[in-house]
Amino acid sequence: MIDPQEIADTLDVSRTPIQEALTRLEQEGFIEIIPQVGIFVRTPTSEELFEKLISRAVLEGLLTKWATPRIGDEELRLLEELAELMNAGQLTAEAYSLVNREFHNVIHVASGLHYVRLLVEHQWNLVDYTAVIDFVFQPENMRRSSEDHLRILTHMKNREADEARKAMEAHVMRVAHLLRERWRG
Template sequence: MKEKERRSSDNSDLKKTLLRYKEETNEDRLPQQAYIIIQKAIRNLQLQPNEAFLEREIIEMLEMSRTPVREALIRLEMDRWIRLIPRKGFTVEPIVKENIEQLCQIAEALEGVAAELATLHIGEELLEILDSLIANQEKYLKENNLKAYLDIDNQFHNLIVESSRNERLKNIMDSHSDQLYRARLFTINERELPVRSIKEHRAIVAAMRAQDSKAAQLLMHSHRHRGGQEILRIIENKPRTKKKE
């Protein structure tokens, strides 16, 4: 009975979160709306790795009909966010070393190139925005607000990618960055405080301000490699998340 009550409470909290995401979504098409909401819940770990849910539970939580939710779930499986269970529901994809290692390799290579290209295009106004993002990271770090720190970190990296003016590079990074964010959020409380990351961010911006594109590339590549190795070590040593029945 207690397990049933706990499950009901968990679902109630999740429903509130999903409906909040629904209100925030600027999307009229219901299948796309359902996709965005569910993907965001997985990304932010409101739906945990390996967590199992029935399709009808998600339909009820989203207050939608079956068709758009089903379309969203099929797309989410194609994008490797979930695994569909025939005639039942779905299981959230686990966070495993092999997958995250590949994501980290992509981020190392492409964000290094993005930093190089951004150096050729970026102006002082955007450099000052990067400076302000670093200052906010320091603020949140002092407050031990690691979730807010991570969100600002994401903005920092996304701005550099956008400043590369390479649309294909940006599209590739967009397709993987949320998966990498989920892994970083999953491990953030077990990593060392990211003081070193802030120093590396400052060095990247300094290279960009000096218009040294090769230095910016190398610094970004090294930064992403070191951070990725930290994440991978933690994931390797973490016990696998058990499925909720």
């Protein structure tokens, strides 16, 4: 159970900013506030996570479509470097996760769609919060992910916005279904 007064005392601040932060965490699905009972860390259900991932697939597809005609040569070179790093097969699951997120982030920023980026970031954080990195980034999954990234990058380099969107959506949907199968099994 989370004690707002203890947090306020530890940080030497009033309860107001703590309550505001806790309200935001509740809105984002990280905690649950039950009046007259307490504040608890919340674990999202597998179905919630699946729905967030499929909605993220669509949103990331949109970001990719918008980024494709806008992305510069420098960002494309960075994507190539990141894709090569992921394709080398030398990264731990945690390191792959960080490089993977940077790959996606380069595309998100290039899209110029700030609000959609924030939505994706929130959903990404919630999935990371569930600590499924070691499962998602097992060797076979990293190999398939790397192939997906190369496909997305190729379409972006060729300025094929719709194909890049479809490749990104398929990439994130593959992860959504992978996790759904894990949760069911």
